[in-house]
Amino acid sequence: MNAIIFHGTGPQASYDKFWYQPTAKTLRESGIATEVPELARLDREPLSDTLKEFDELGLPVDENTILIGHSAGVSVILALLERLQAPVKASYLVAGYCSPNGMGHAALKESYSWNTVKANAGECFMLNSFNDPFKCNQDKGIELFDHLGGTLILRNDGHFLQKQQPLLLKLIL
Known part of the structure; x- marks a missing residue:
């Protein structure tokens, strides 16, 4: 995996x-090969450029893959899921959104093929907060849930910027 x-x-x-790195370390210690690719221009360049940069890394994305995204990273995951030919094992969307939240986002598509995204997402978990200062709040979580189903967890954890995410790790492991 x-x-x-x-x-x-x-x-x-x-x-x-x-x-990101503490979570990756814990997952690696649990036997899950984990990468945290640096996408330096994420959300400041066209999504197609970010996807090309990711593709060039050559990381496997298949039925044994767990995708974990935070905020704008969720937009990259949605675009990846939309172009896959087979589902991943699971998707964890933390402080995610799929429509504008009042801030400019180059990584956000205007629309998605939701049937394809849902079919390729595997087991899907969304974690959003009532008190997210960047408006990736419960409304954005409900919107993702309406498209993807799965499990929506609403917290009061702001934008999930804490150094540890024990709930996320509990869900994955």
Whole structure:
């Protein structure tokens, strides 16, 4: 089994911030090969460029893959799922959104082929917060849930920027 963690965006976001590396370390220690690719221009370049950058990494995305995305990283996951030919094992969408939240997002598509995304998402979990300061809140979680089904968990964890995400790890492991 393998996992890929897609980081969020913004002035402080990168592959080595927040919970990404501690989560990857725990997953690796549990026997899950885990990568946190740095997508340095995520959400500041066209989505097609970000997807090309990801493709060039050559990371496997197949029935043994767990996809984990945070914020704008969820947009990358949705686009990946839309173009797959077979489902992944599971998708974990943390502080995700699939429509504008009042901020400009180059990684967000105008529309998705939701039947394809849902068919390829595997077991799907969405974690959103009532108190998300970037408006990736319960409304955005409900919107994702309406498209994908699965399990929606609503918290009061802001934008999920804490160094540890024990609930996420409990769900995965």
